[in-house]
Structure formats: C-alpha cells, structure tokens
Amino acid sequence: MEAHLTIAIYFIYVCLVLIGIGIALLFFMKIRHIRIQRKKEFYLQKHQDYFKFIQLHLNGVSALPLPPGSLTKLERRVIQEKSIEWIEQLKGDLREKLITLCQDAGFVQDDIKLLDSLFYGRRIAAAYRLGGMRSAEAVPRLLSMMEQEKYSALTIVLARAISKSAERGDQLKEMLHHLLRHGKPIHNMAADIIMETRLDASRILVKLLEDENSDFVKVALAAMWGQAIPEVVPALDRLVVAEEKDVRAEAVKLYLSSNPVLKDETIRDLMSDSDWEVRATVAKSLGTMHAAGSIPLLRTALQDANWWVRNNSAESLALLGETGFEVLCQIAKHGSGVEREIALYHIERTMLQDGDHQKLDQMVAYNKKKLLYERYFGVSESTKVRQVAAVGGDYTA
Template sequence: MFSNLEMAYVFIYVCLGLIAAGIILLFQMKIKHNAEQRDMERFTKKHHDYFMYVQSHLHDDVTLELPPGKLTSAERRVIQAKCMEWIEQFKGDAREKLLQLCRDAGFVEEDIRALSSLRKDRRIEAVYRLGGMRAEEAVPQLQELMNRTKYGPMTIIIARAIAKSALQSQQIREMLAKLLSYDKAIHHMAADILLETRLDSASLMRKLLDDPDPGLVKISLVAMWGQAIPAFVPTLDRLVGSEEKDVRAEAVKLYLSSNPSLKDDTIAQLMNDHEWEVRAAAAKALGSLHAAGSIPLLASALKDENWHVRNNSAESLAMLGEQGFETLCQAALTGEGPARETALYRIEQIMSKEGEHEQVEQMVAFNKRKLVYDRYFGLQTSKRIGTVAGVGGDYTA
C-alpha cells in the first residue's frame, strides 16, 4: 500500500513538472514572438525610405537593388515580406520587377535550399515564400517535395505554391492529379488552387475539360463557376452526357446556368436522369430560366424520391408566376405524401412574406398569388396552410 502511495506522489510530481515545463516553454515562445514582432516593426521603419524608393521606381526603366550595406537575416526577411505583399497587389511590369528583385537578392535561392531542411517548419515557410515569389525555377523541387509528403495542410500549401509558380500547363496538371491521388473530396479546393495560376486560366480549363481523367474534368467544371463560359457551351453539351455521375452533374449545372435555349426533349431527359444530382440541378435551373413549359415536369418532380429534387422543383414552380403557384396549390390540396408536404411548405414560405414587399411589382405579384391561394384554401385568413391540410410533417428534412 505504501509503495502504491509513493508511486502516486511520483506521478503527481512528474505531471506538475511537465505542466511547469510547458508553461515555461509557452512563455519563451511568446517572448520570442514579441521580440520578432518588435524587430519587424523596427526594421520596417528603418527601411521606410528604401520601400518608398522601390514604389517610386516600379514603373521606371531602372533595375531595383537592395539597400546598400550588409543586411541581417531579419532585415532581409522584412524586405522579402514587403516584396511578396506587393507581388500580390501589382500586375504586369511592376510585378515582374519585384520578382526579379527577389531573384537578384538571393531570396529565391535561399528558400530553394531551405526545402531540403530537416525542420518541417522551415520547409513550410520556404514553400509559402516561394509561392509568393512565383519562383518557377523551384517548381521541380516543389513537385518532388509534394510527391513524398503525406496528405495534410502542407500538401495544400505546396499545391498552391506550384499553381502560383508554374509556367507550364503540364506542371499544373501533375499537381492536380497528385491532389486527386489522395482520394479525398478535394475538388472544390483544387479548383480554388487552380485559379491561382499565372497561366491563361480559360485555356487551361479548356484542356482539362478534354482530359481523360474524370477527376480533372470535374475540377475544371467547378473552377468555371463565376467565369464567362459561352465558349465552353459546346463542350458542356458533350459532358452533359458523360457516364461519370459527378462530371455529368457539374456539367448540367454549368450548362443550365449559361441560359441555353433548351429543347423540350432535353429538359425531359435531364429531369428524368437516373442521378438525383442531375435532376436537382435541372429542377433548380428551370425556375431561373423562366421555362413555363416545364411546369408539368416540375409538378411530377414534386413526387421525386429525393428531397433536393422535390424542394428545387417547388422553388422553381414558385418562380413561374401565377401558373406555377397554382400548380403548387393543386399539389398541396390534392397531392399525397412528400409531394403534398413539399408544396405546403413552399406555399407557407411564400404567404408568410405578406407585407414584406416594397416595390410595386412585388406587391402586385404577391396579391395575384394571394387571390389564387384564397381560391384554393378559402378566405379564412386566421388559418394557416398546415391547418387546412390537417396533417403535420417535416417540411425541412
């Protein structure tokens, strides 16, 4: 018993010692960080005139140089950080001058050597700075480092540095293929990284759309959101029929967002696709396209087994004027099961906005819907649609 008590005391003392050591280490790190911040501020003030010199000569026909005299490593880091900040802000000749300054000053060469450091924190910092300096000569080393790095935050930092630095589309493709090889749901992040490239993004995305790797095609499709895509419509038309579910779904979303002139048989084909992602994308787009001729298809889609398809169909019907709203009322009054619940929920959302409309057109549109609503559910304004239905239900699941 005495031996066990002694062991307990030893354990407590060891824990207290570890806690004390941890607290001391944290204080040391905080003190070191504060000292570095003070040095950064001091050197920034010291080289204020130099920074003014660089800014004033960015558009002149002169070669930028470092300040005269010997610089400490901290001073070099301050100047490098300021150059990287401006590289992000400027384009064209001004950026090229800053990039050349980083090379002439030896910043790029130093960070390339740091990629071989045994310390992981030094490697991460070097990768970040090389990307910031658009160091195309470092891309082979960055690719090699990425190939031997397990998936994690550092992988994303390396990929972004490659995207910023690469001058060859093949290097971008290899980086994206490596990201996909980790077998993670990373397509949206990869698309964001792709848009960091200095290359012509439109040309690069066009190449990826024709790539045999479906993952790269999907990355390109995701990256195209928010881009001007009229030139890509023929390619999207082809990808809408892709055998890959994810590719087909993304292609349908983009294709419909480009406001094409859809034929009735094309709409019917999309609304009856065997993948719910495609049906949901088509149902959502039909409302914004004001495709009133698709109301029967949207009404049928209220019975779809997938909630996303039903909800998107109800939203689109609500956007198609009185006829679409009347279709919702019919489904709410005579429909069954999920179709009825979805229609009830959407009508409830619309009617709850009474008095919120400020523009005359919105008020007129609401009043027309109110007349349709009263025709189907009576003039008992004190009763909500849920009371008329006489049933409950989870309308948001």
C-alpha cells in the same frame, strides 16, 4: 513497500523537473519571439527610405536596386517579406519587377536551400515564401517534394506555391496529380489553389475539363463557380451526359447557371435522370428561367420519390405566374399524399410572400393569384391555408 514509496517520490521529482524545464522553455520561446518582433520593427523603420525608393521607381524602366549595405539574416528576411507583400498586391509589370528583385537579391536561392532543412517548419516557411515570390526556378524542386511527400500541411503549401509560380500548364497538371493521388475529397480546395496561377485560367480549365482523369474534371467544375468563362460552355454541354454521377450533377448545375436556351427534349431527359441531384437542380432552374412550357413536367415531378425534387418543382410552379400557381391549387384541392402536402405548403408560402407588394406589376400578379386562391378554397385573404409541413418521401439528401 518503502522501496515503492521511494520510487514514487523520485518519479514525482522527475515530473516536476520536466514541468519546470517545459515552462522555462515556453518563457524562452516567448521572450525570443518578442525580441525578434522588436528587431523586425526596428529594421522596417531602418529601411523605410529604401522601401519608399522602391515604390517611387516601380514604374521606371530601370531595374530595381538591391538592398543597400551588409545585411543581417533577419534584415534580409524583413526586406523579403515586404517584397512578397507587394507581389501579392500588384499585377503585371510591377509584379514582375519585384519578382526579379527577389531573384537578384538571392532570396530565392536562400529558400530553395531551406527546402532541404531537417526542420519541418523551415521547409513549410521556405515553400510558402517561394510561392509568394512566384519563383519559376523552384517549381521542379517543389514538384519533386510533392511526389515524395505524404499528405500533410506541407503538401498544401507546396501545391499553392507551385500554382503561383508555374510557367507551364503541364506543371499545374502534375501538381494536381500529386495533390489528388491521396484520395482525399479536396476538389474544392484544389480548385481554389489552381485559380491562383499566373497562366490563362480559361485555357487551363478547358484542358482539365477535357482530361480523362475525373478528378481533374471535378476540380475544373469546382473552379468554374463564380467564373464567367464562355470558352468552357461546349465542354459543359458534353459533361451533362457524363457517366460518372458526381461529374454529371456538377456539370448540370453549372450548365443551367449559365442560363442556356434548353430544348424540350433536353429538359425531359434531364428531368428523368437517375440522379436525384440532377432532377432537383433542373426543377429549380425551370422556375428561374420562366420555362412555362415545362409545367407538365414539374406537375409530374411533384410525385418524385425524392423530397428535394418535389420541393423544387413546387417552388418553380409558384414562380411560373398564375398558370403554375393554379396547378398547385388544383393539386392541393384534388390531389393526395405527398404531392398535396408540398402543394399546400408552397401555396401558403407564396401568398405570404407575394402579399408584401410595392410595385404595380407585383400587385397585379398578387391579385390574380388571390382570385385563383379564393376560387379553389373559398376563403378571404385574411384566412390562410393551414400550414402543412413538407413531409413524406426520401429525406436522404
């Protein structure tokens, strides 16, 4: 019993010692960090004249001068970080001159050597700085690291550095292959990474859309959101009928967002697609495109098994003037089941929203809908259709 008690006491002492060492180490790291930050601030002030000289001569024809004098390791890092900050902010020839300065000053070579460091944090920092310096020289080494690396934070840093630094499209495709081979659902992040390239983004996206690798196609589709790239529209037209469900759905969304002139046959095919996301996307777009000729299709879609398809169809009917609104009133008056519920919901929603009119055309449109409303329900403006929740059907969306 006494032996066990002695062991417990020694164990507590060991734990206290380890805790004390940990606290001391934390204090040491904190103090060291503060000292480094103070030194960095000192070196920034020390080299202010050099920084001002660089800024004044960026537009000149001659090469930028190297940092003056014999510099410490930390001084070189401060100047390097300042150069990277400018590279991120500038474009064109100004950026190229700063990239050349980093190369001539040996910053690129220093960080390429650090890629072989035993310390994980140093490898990440070096890869990050190489991307900031747009180092084309480092791309083969970074690609080799991505090929050997398991999926981790370093993989993302390497991918972004390669995208910023690559000078050829095949390097970007190789980077995407290594990034996506782990099977992670990171297509949106990959799209964000690929758009940081210095290369022509439209040409890169067209090549990715035409690639047989569906992951590349998904990345290109994700990258196209918010991008006005007319060159990719023909590729979208082909992908609208792609076999893979995810690719087809995203292609349809992008295709419709480009406001194309849709043929009636195309609309019918898309509204009968096996994927509910495609049907819902098309139903929503028909109202915003004011496709009055599609009212019969939207009327039929109110009986769709998926709630989103029914909801978007009713919403589009409400946007298609008095003709679409009257179809909703007819369904609300004489229909049944889920289609009646969704029609009632959007009738009330339309009356509440359109009642707040300010322009003459809005007032005229509202009065027309009000007359239709009273014809079917026999109530005044102040009496609203009972509020009905849009329930029933498929909620798996």
